[in-house]
Amino acid sequence: MFSNATALVRDHIAAHGAAWGDILTAQPFPVGGSALKNVPKGFDPAHPQAEYLKYKSWYIEDPVPDALLLEGDFVPYAVERFLAMKPLNDFLNEALRDFQMPTR
Structure with missing residues (x-):
């Protein structure tokens, strides 16, 4: 939905x-x-985390x-x-630190 957020991650x-x-x-x-x-273009297909770069x-x-319960x-x-x-959440939050929600 937010391609710039996906790119940041x-x-x-x-x-x-x-x-x-x-x-x-x-x-x-x-x-x-x-x-x-x-x-995606611009990323190395041989990158060790290439499968996650496709996400x-x-x-x-x-x-x-x-x-x-x-x-x-x-x-x-x-x-x-x-x-x-938490470590995964922290990693994603760090990736999205500069993300700005689009304004209407």
Whole structure:
């Protein structure tokens, strides 16, 4: 939806590929997103993170088992999972630091 935001994230991944890889290795969640068939122009198809440079959006999800909600153990679980998600969120926020929402 915001091509300039997508470009900022791709540029950040390309420039900080090792950090991106470390985050993905350390977290228990797979990163998903809609992706192009090829690496966009201007990016090296041999880049170690080339698959993620194809993405147009990036997300992680963590399905919560119903039993966790019913047994009352959700809050400690959520805290643990949110803390595990934080490095990826921080990385994306850093990539989008200069992003400005379009005005109408």
